[in-house]
Amino acid sequence: MPDTIQSRENERIKHACALRDSAARRRAEGLFFAEGLRLCTDLAQSLCPVEVYYTQRFLQAHPEAAQLPGRHAFVSEAVAEKLSDTRSPQGLFCIFPRRAQTFSDLGRGGRYLCMEHVQDPANVGALLRSAAAFGFDGAVLCGACADPFAPKAARASMGALARMALIFADETKQAIDAFHLYGITVIAAALEHSAPLEAADTAFPGGVAVLVGNEGNGLAPQTVASADMAVRIPMANGVESLNAAVAGSVLLWHFRGVQQ
Amino acid sequence: MPDTIQSRENERIKHACALRDSAARRRAEGLFFAEGLRLCTDLAQSLCPVEVYYTQRFLQAHPEAAQLPGRHAFVSEAVAEKLSDTRSPQGLFCIFPRRAQTFSDLGRGGRYLCMEHVQDPANVGALLRSAAAFGFDGAVLCGACADPFAPKAARASMGALARMALIFADETKQAIDAFHLYGITVIAAALEHSAPLEAADTAFPGGVAVLVGNEGNGLAPQTVASADMAVRIPMANGVESLNAAVAGSVLLWHFRGVQQ
Numbered sequence: 001m002p003d004t005i006q007s008r009e010n011e012r013i014k015h016a017c018a019l020r021d022s023a024a025r026r027r028a029e030g031l032f033f034a035e036g037l038r039l040c041t042d043l044a045q046s047l048c049p050v051e052v053y054y055t056q057r058f059l060q061a062h063p064e065a066a067q068l069p070g071r072h073a074f075v076s077e078a079v080a081e082k083l084s085d086t087r088s089p090q091g092l093f094c095i096f097p098r099r100a101q102t103f104s105d106l107g108r109g110g111r112y113l114c115m116e117h118v119q120d121p122a123n124v125g126a127l128l129r130s131a132a133a134f135g136f137d138g139a140v141l142c143g144a145c146a147d148p149f150a151p152k153a154a155r156a157s158m159g160a161l162a163r164m165a166l167i168f169a170d171e172t173k174q175a176i177d178a179f180h181l182y183g184i185t186v187i188a189a190a191l192e193h194s195a196p197l198e199a200a201d202t203a204f205p206g207g208v209a210v211l212v213g214n215e216g217n218g219l220a221p222q223t224v225a226s227a228d229m230a231v232r233i234p235m236a237n238g239v240e241s242l243n244a245a246v247a248g249s250v251l252l253w254h255f256r257g258v259q260q
Numbered sequence: 261m262p263d264t265i266q267s268r269e270n271e272r273i274k275h276a277c278a279l280r281d282s283a284a285r286r287r288a289e290g291l292f293f294a295e296g297l298r299l300c301t302d303l304a305q306s307l308c309p310v311e312v313y314y315t316q317r318f319l320q321a322h323p324e325a326a327q328l329p330g331r332h333a334f335v336s337e338a339v340a341e342k343l344s345d346t347r348s349p350q351g352l353f354c355i356f357p358r359r360a361q362t363f364s365d366l367g368r369g370g371r372y373l374c375m376e377h378v379q380d381p382a383n384v385g386a387l388l389r390s391a392a393a394f395g396f397d398g399a400v401l402c403g404a405c406a407d408p409f410a411p412k413a414a415r416a417s418m419g420a421l422a423r424m425a426l427i428f429a430d431e432t433k434q435a436i437d438a439f440h441l442y443g444i445t446v447i448a449a450a451l452e453h454s455a456p457l458e459a460a461d462t463a464f465p466g467g468v469a470v471l472v473g474n475e476g477n478g479l480a481p482q483t484v485a486s487a488d489m490a491v492r493i494p495m496a497n498g499v500e501s502l503n504a505a506v507a508g509s510v511l512l513w514h515f516r517g518v519q520q
């Protein structure tokens with residue numbers, strides 16, 4: 001029978017909250033916090049949780065949670081409330097290890113999403129979810145992107161965090177140079193000086209990287225200039241833009257790697 | 261020089277807040293509330309505001325707001341705070357008329373988005389934005405959809421509310437019957453017993469209606485059964501679903517009516 005943590009000041013609980021709230025702590029410790037049955041079981045298909053916390057009530061409703069690997073502890077309802085990032089906590093919380101990936105994990109012939117300064121965690125999460133669904137092998141997050149391991153992004157990604165390689169770069173140029181080194185074609189999303197999406201090839205035997213930019217400003221001009229090709233999504237008269245997750249996902253759909 | 265409203269209890273301000281908060285009031289009065297420069301000026305390209313409220317500070321920063329049609333009034337910062345649905349109000353608020361549209365506004369050869377029980381206002385707004393961008397002529401909202409005129413949906417729609425016909429139906433069957441009456445082909449999104457999206461025609465000279473369902477449950481089985489065709493977005497192994505706004509938008513993109 002696992003221990004029960006009753007105190008909101010317990011050191012393990014404070015540690016879990018720190019991982020939930022701080023990108024720096026997540027990075028330094030190589031761990032992240034996840035909440036809820038669907039997300040945690042989805043992540044646990046590829047990653048082994050190191051800590052598993054649940055309420056008595058949660059375990060009664062979902063006895064299968066007892067099968068998760070890692071160190072288990074019960075938490076009181078008051079502690080669950082402290083741990084939760086949502087209004088109505090289900091009562092399951094896990095700490096998972098982050099994989100540490102680098103550009104040497106890129107593969108020839110692979111498909112990659114590359115984000116530059118995508119700042120809304122919900123957009124980062126939704127784009128990772130689309131990339132995983134459309135058969136992409138990994139994602140590179142450049143510059144000031146929201147942390148994909150933050151709770152809001154992790155929830156929106158629906159387990160894609162565990163399914164794909166994730167690589168971080170300070171400058172987009174590092175990512176473009178790495179793609180080129182591996183013979184991967186780099187395609188930038190840009191409203192101007194770009195080809196309409198339907199005119200772009202869909203088969204890239206050497207691999208393809210799709211670059212999407214900041215919600216308000218798009219990609220930096222030097223990023224677009226360094227890409228092999230720029231594409232835009234044609235829009236009806238008077239419409240200036242799409243939701244950022246939608247626009248990026250339509251590009252990922254065009255360059256998808258899934259079969260019927 | 262317009263009046264200045266200083267009191268948070270002013271009847272016009274209470275009326276604006278009621279339109280902001282109540283779908284029933286919006287429906288009964290045929291009006292809706294919008295906030296912020298980008299959304300209000302975008303809507304004002306097609307709809308004439310009946311009331312325009314701004315702070316002195318806002319008008320100094322954006323003197324062009326004085327050119328908006330409708331009855332103008334200054335509001336104090338305290339009143340702007342009461343009116344605002346956001347954390348940092350810009351200081352511009354308008355009340356617009358809703359167009360009242362019915363199935364008789366459908367056109368042969370048109371393109372329509374049809375939503376069934378799409379409950380998140382951000383999804384409703386993002387789908388309308390995509391539909392407008394991809395050259396759709398209108399949208400039908402069936403059953404328990406979030407109100408597209410609610411502030412969160414209106415913000416996410418980015419002016420699409422004013423660009424497209426919007427029709428409301430209690431039952432999806434009414435919409436499908438109306439589409440068929442006009443010779444419009446009805447296509448349902450469904451994970452099972454459906455063709456992969458890339459196998460679906462893109463040219464429908466008689467018109468096309470794309471049906472998307474609830475975020476968690478999809479379309480009702482009887483809705484799918486009444487459609488002329490069902491399509492699914494093929495996904496990679498292990499991925500069960502996409503963000504609802506993304507999935508619907510990929511379908512809208514496939515059936516788009518925009519030229520390069």
